[in-house]
Amino acid sequence: MKKVTIIYGSTTGNTERVAELLKSNIAAEVTLADASNADKEMVQSADLILLGASTWGYGEIQDDFQAYYDLMNEDLLKGKDVAVFGCGNSDDFPDVYCEAVNLIKDKAAECGANIIGEGLKVDGEVDDNVSAIESFAKSLV
Numbered sequence: 001m002k003k004v005t006i007i008y009g010s011t012t013g014n015t016e017r018v019a020e021l022l023k024s025n026i027a028a029e030v031t032l033a034d035a036s037n038a039d040k041e042m043v044q045s046a047d048l049i050l051l052g053a054s055t056w057g058y059g060e061i062q063d064d065f066q067a068y069y070d071l072m073n074e075d076l077l078k079g080k081d082v083a084v085f086g087c088g089n090s091d092d093f094p095d096v097y098c099e100a101v102n103l104i105k106d107k108a109a110e111c112g113a114n115i116i117g118e119g120l121k122v123d124g125e126v127d128d129n130v131s132a133i134e135s136f137a138k139s140l141v
């Protein structure tokens, strides 16, 4: 069975909930970790890594994930398959909607990761996006 590691940053719990829904819907052995508890081994041992964060401030990466983002490098990610996800709000922040997802994807690509798909952006309430989250999960493995 494939090994998938999901690393997320979430302030009010929305991206955490998305990460849990992804875990439930991916047919793989899944390790789930908050970015503040993530370690190198869980990335090295995974066939696919999902990196997720919400966007705060004005187009900024959620705080816990920002610290992880700063540590992302070639040594960690070169040649690894990576997909990205995150929560945001397009009504209130149309110009920087889910910008964290874009920033994480760009940094992972710069670090030599193979980016899988466009990623998943969850707009507003998680409950309104469950079927899109399930479809994204199923598209990955």
Ligand SMILES: Cc1cc2nc3c(=O)[nH]c(=O)nc-3n(C[C@H](O)[C@H](O)[C@H](O)COP(=O)(O)O)c2cc1C
Pocket (backbone or CB within 6 Å): 009, 010, 011, 012, 013, 014, 015, 016, 053, 054, 055, 056, 057, 058, 059, 060, 062, 087, 088, 089, 090, 093, 096, 097, 098, 099, 124
């Ligand atoms: C002060 C504040 C700033 C925010 N800034 C952005 C933003 O720049 N872009 C965006 O798409 N969403 C923004 N949001 C919406 C959050 O990303 C959204 O509520 C998200 O679901 C939070 O996810 P979390 O609970 O995983 O942290 C902001 C929300 C607040 C309250």
